[in-house]
Amino acid sequence: SQKIEQNSEALNIQEGKTATLTCNYTNYSPAYLQWYRQDPGRGPVFLLLIRENEKEKRKERLKVTFDTTLKQSLFHITASQPADSATYLCALESSGGYQKVTFGTGTKLQVIP
Amino acid sequence: NAGVTQTPKFQVLKTGQSMTLQCAQDMNHNSMYWYRQDPGMGLRLIYYSASEGTTDKGEVPNGYNVSRLNKREFSLRLESAAPSQTSVYFCASSEGTATEKLFFGSGTQLSVL
Numbered sequence: 295s296q297k298i299e300q301n302s303e304a305l306n307i308q309e310g311k312t313a314t315l316t317c318n319y320t321n322y323s324p325a326y327l328q329w330y331r332q333d334p335g336r337g338p339v340f341l342l343l344i345r346e347n348e349k350e351k352r353k354e355r356l357k358v359t360f361d362t363t364l365k366q367s368l369f370h371i372t373a374s375q376p377a378d379s380a381t382y383l384c385a386l387e388s389s390g391g392y393q394k395v396t397f398g399t400g401t402k403l404q405v406i407p
Numbered sequence: 408n409a410g411v412t413q414t415p416k417f418q419v420l421k422t423g424q425s426m427t428l429q430c431a432q433d434m435n436h437n438s439m440y441w442y443r444q445d446p447g448m449g450l451r452l453i454y455y456s457a458s459e460g461t462t463d464k465g466e467v468p469n470g471y472n473v474s475r476l477n478k479r480e481f482s483l484r485l486e487s488a489a490p491s492q493t494s495v496y497f498c499a500s501s502e503g504t505a506t507e508k509l510f511f512g513s514g515t516q517l518s519v520l
């Protein structure tokens with residue numbers, strides 16, 4: 295069956311370090327992958343989208359990689375700040391349209407001052 | 408620019424009661440969605456509307472009905488609430504018919520006793 299795995303354990307890192315979050319998937323052929331940020335009591339907010347033919351995407355301090363051979367995406371936040379503390383969700387869309395978007399359960403990131 | 412607005416923010420129902428969750432977007436988006444979010448389960452799609460006048464079932468449609476009232480508004484109705492429908496509900500929208508980034512509302516926390 296199709297499965298998306300994100301580390302359910304919280305990730306604690308020191309301010310200024312690079313945070314790396316992992317999204318693994320099985321039995322998908324995603325057309326693209328998205329990352330969202332979710333703060334407590336709020337809806338997810340879109341961060342980055344990477345397509346299947348792209349290896350890497352950057353936006354300011356954020357970097358996403360997409361390895362369709364390993365079936366994995368890595369999400370990096372460089373020079374992390376306490377304000378980056380949140381839950382980060384990955385979402386996959388298989389070719390076939392909007393109804394096929396599936397979200398992972400998210401990884402909670404805590405940046406310690 | 409409000410984005411996606413959901414009402415109410417909190418609701419407590421008794422088993423068997425009915426209610427409608429309201430959602431409106433002011434971004435002139437074509438597609439709208441209803442998700443539920445449960446601990447350890449991730450976001451799951453209940454219903455979506457690709458365009459005004461159309462609606463389709465998502466992953467977990469049982470016990471719910473939807474209405475795409477016009478391009479702006481997409482409501483979710485629980486006809487006879489059950490404790491299993493206790494969850495946080497999110498409305499989202501996207502610009503086109505192909506999946507693009509989703510814009511989420513702030514959510515409705517629903518408890519069914």
